[in-house]
């Protein structure tokens with residue numbers, strides 16, 4: 001599903017990633033942890049094709065992404081990868097339903113189909129009653145669940161989440177974490193989650209520790 005081979009990345013003279021090899025299977029929930037500045041976000045952005053490595057290979061769902069040109073890459077990204085960020089990044093002037101429908105519209109779905117799929121996703125999140133609300137009229141937890149619905153609307157191969165519960169209180173945080181596992185059980189959805197939350201990391205199938213630009217080897 002996700003294969004990274006020999007990924008390196010520097011910003012100026014700072015080498016952030018020093019050779020990352022990682023394979024993630026379909027339906028796996030993997031957490032990425034490590035100290036601040038370790039390169040977790042950089043790794044997630046490279047995995048999600050938002051940034052390019054200096055060297056190494058990224059293969060997503062059988063496609064070697066380095067080979068795609070910019071146009072093909074953005075279509076590929078819109079279809080194959082869903083993103084959830086710490087701050088929901090919903091568009092304030094659009095309703096919850098419209099926000100969720102946007103990736104489907106970008107993909108070329110008709111307006112009717114995009115709305116229908118968006119509504120299905122909102123129902124899956126238990127948010128059907130909030131479909132016509134704008135982000136300012138939603139609670140923090142609801143906004144983050146709308147962001148998850150938006151990430152899922154094109155049924156991507158993987159959802160990549162960067163500190164998804166970092167701005168939520170304990171109750172909303174736990175609800176969001178439960179939702180990830182529920183979506184994996186119901187849809188077979190793959191998740192890669194960068195987190196500082198030890199509770200979440202301990203529940204995931206696998207925890208990847210990034211230390212000094214490399215994956216820390218698990219003690220046997």
Ligand SMILES: Nc1ncnc2c1ncn2[C@@H]1O[C@H](COP(=O)(O)OP(=O)(O)OP(=O)(O)O)[C@@H](O)[C@H]1O
Pocket residue numbers: 011016034035036037038039040041042043
């Ligand atoms: N676009 C950029 N230009 C220059 N330096 C960058 C850039 N992006 C990240 N960095 C640097 O690379 C290092 C790794 O950043 P990254 O955001 O990947 O860390 P992180 O492990 O996600 O940290 P945190 O837990 O604090 O979010 C940091 O030292 C950061 O300042």
